[in-house]
Amino acid sequence: MKQLDDAALAARARSGDRAAFGALVERFAPQARRVARAVLEDPDDADDAAQDAFLAALTKLDQYDPGRPFGPWLLRIVANAAADRRRRRKVRRTEPLDLELAGGGGMPDATTERRLLGERLRAALAEIPERRRLAVVLFDVEGYSHAEIAELLGIPEGTARSEVFHARRRLREILGDAWRREP
Amino acid sequence: MTPFEHRPDPELGALLRAALEPSDHAGFVARVVAAVEHRDAPTVDVLARWARVGIAAAVLAAVAAGLALHRSTSAAAVDDALTGAEAGAVFAARTPDASVVLASWPER
Numbered sequence: 001m002k003q004l005d006d007a008a009l010a011a012r013a014r015s016g017d018r019a020a021f022g023a024l025v026e027r028f029a030p031q032a033r034r035v036a037r038a039v040l041e042d043p044d045d046a047d048d049a050a051q052d053a054f055l056a057a058l059t060k061l062d063q064y065d066p067g068r069p070f071g072p073w074l075l076r077i078v079a080n081a082a083a084d085r086r087r088r089r090k091v092r093r094t095e096p097l098d099l100e101l102a103g104g105g106g107m108p109d110a111t112t113e114r115r116l117l118g119e120r121l122r123a124a125l126a127e128i129p130e131r132r133r134l135a136v137v138l139f140d141v142e143g144y145s146h147a148e149i150a151e152l153l154g155i156p157e158g159t160a161r162s163e164v165f166h167a168r169r170r171l172r173e174i175l176g177d178a179w180r181r182e183p
Numbered sequence: 184m185t186p187f188e189h190r191p192d193p194e195l196g197a198l199l200r201a202a203l204e205p206s207d208h209a210g211f212v213a214r215v216v217a218a219v220e221h222r223d224a225p226t227v228d229v230l231a232r233w234a235r236v237g238i239a240a241a242v243l244a245a246v247a248a249g250l251a252l253h254r255s256t257s258a259a260a261v262d263d264a265l266t267g268a269e270a271g272a273v274f275a276a277r278t279p280d281a282s283v284v285l286a287s288w289p290e291r
Contacts, residue, residue: 022216029212033205047211054215055222114201121202137203140196146189161189168195 006070014061025054028071031142032078038137039082041126046082053081072144072152079134079152086130124174128167135160136167 004012004020006027012020032053037046057064057077064073125133131153138144138152150160205211 018216018219021219022212025215026212029208029215030205033211034200034203037203037205043205047205047214050211051215051218055218058219117198118202121198125199125202136195137199140191141199141203143191143196168192171195 007066010061010064010070011066013058014064021058024070024074028074029054031071031075034141035075035078035134035137036082038125038133039079039130040086041122045085049082049085050078052085053078056081069148071142072148075138075142076152076154083130120175121171124171127174128170131155132163132167132170135163136171139164140168 004023006024009020009024009027013024029050032050033047036050036053037043040046040049053074057074060077064070125137128136134153135149138149139146144152146160146164147157149164150157153160153163155163
């Protein structure tokens with residue numbers, strides 16, 4: 001099952017093969033959960049949205065074009081599910097982390113430093129508009145092209161480029177020294 | 184690498200990935216697969232239960248409705264019949280004159 005490509009798995013899943021659907025979940029869960037978490041800061045909300053998206057994808061498999069990559073098709077559903085959940089539940093935005101507090105204090109060991117940097121990054125992401133956040137995560141984390149991101153988010157390719165650019169710039173501004181790199 | 188760069192930034196990507204990385208991958212996969220099975224199974228069970236209960240309820244309802252309709256129709260027919268000359272014919276102490284009863288039908 002693991003050797004089958006995405007389209008073949010999708011075709012099997014569409015015909016009722018639950019093992020094939022499970023293989024797709026296994027394959028795309030990390031991406032889906034990261035993208036959902038880029039929209040919803042709360043990890044539990046993000047996982048709920050990712051699960052909703054997988055269930056929605058299962059019912060929409062007949063709309064999937066096997067000639068195209070499965071990932072962007074699925075992630076579009078994930079992004080919509082996460083955005084819907086955010087709107088529907090009026091998800092409480094976590095109070096932006098005090099970046100000074102998160103960044104300072106003592107001489108943290110490597111693990112603590114990584115954890116703090118992760119918190120700073122999540123807080124920094126929360127400061128960026130949703131679409132911009134998605135764009136930079138899809139580009140720099142998931143490795144999608146601007147064209148794919150444009151299609152996935154339903155925006156022109158130039159806008160996708162611009163969103164990635166502005167997100168990167170804002171992240172650099174917010175993270176400052178934590179990034180330790182000059183723009 | 185500048186923000187204008189059109190290639191993914193591996194360092195930023197790694198940082199973001201680490202920040203967004205979910206835990207318990209196997210648990211999540213199991214949860215989604217279970218949700219699919221749960222979604223499928225109850226549908227069938229519920230339909231099966233509803234099929235049995237529904238058929239019984241439908242039969243009962245049909246019988247009850249049939250009886251009610253029959254009763255109301257019969258009562259109305261008797262009420263209609265028990266007017267005028269026919270009533271007198273039905274309740275008369277003596278044997279009714281058939282011509283009185285039959286002659287009133289074409290007028291309805």
